[in-house]
Amino acid sequence: MLALTRKAGQSIVIGDQIEVIIVEIKGDQVRMGIKAPRDISIYRQEIYEEIQHENRAAANSVKLPLEGVQEILTKAIKTKRKS
Amino acid sequence: MIVKTSRFGEVECQEEHIISFVEGPLGFPGAKNFVIMNHPGNGVFKWLQSLDEPELAFVIAEPFAFFPEYEFDLEEADVTLLEIKEPKKVLVYTILVIPPDLKKITANLKAPIIINGENRKGKQLVLLDDSYSTRHYIFSGGE
Secondary structure (H helix, E strand, O other), X not given: OXXXXXXXXXXXXXXXXXXXXXXXXXXXXXXXXXXXXXXXXXXXXXXXXXXXXXXXHHHHHOOOOOOOHHHHHHHHHHHHHXX | OEEEEOXXXXXXXXXXXXXXXXXXXXXXXXXOEEEEEEOOOOXXXXXXXXXXXXXXEXXXXXXXXXXXXXXXXXXXXXXXXXXXXXXXXXXXXXXXXXXXXXXXXXXXXXXXXXXXOOOOEEEEOOOOOOOOOOOEEOOOOOO
């Protein structure tokens, strides 16, 4: 892994289209600004992994026959409407 | 065109019904083309079936039926990316996790699927808003 030392206000450039700017350093926290094309999504790493994990769980959870799911979802909606 | 799926076998699908994700759902970067299929019985949930990976399908539902207060703002970047011109044509779905105990079905409100109904471009958003998590029980007593 490449490791670079930067100060607040300095930045690094990745390829032609991405720039990561160190906006502020405060104690053990670093605030970064990221300039990137709109079709590149930027996530906090732990959120990224959480959503990946949840998507896989969702895909795996529906491999078995879904007996009764229809009824229970309809019931959930009715309960919500009453409350 | 004929599409192979693990769950439904070979399915006939019209080209104009294909939803193109600008990027695959997180964890499935290669899955960019999907169709939405009604569950037999035309119920409250639908299937988001991958056309690229026959074994990949999600159960999705409109979140507002379960969470009437659910709301979020679309980022300007996503409006541009999905070429959204008409907000009313935007479809919002939530992915459900369906565990063996059906009382514990959860909805991922943190990462909704949005589709521009006009051009059928879609994306799984990740909301910056911390008021939603990846696991909301659709039954209040689920936990």
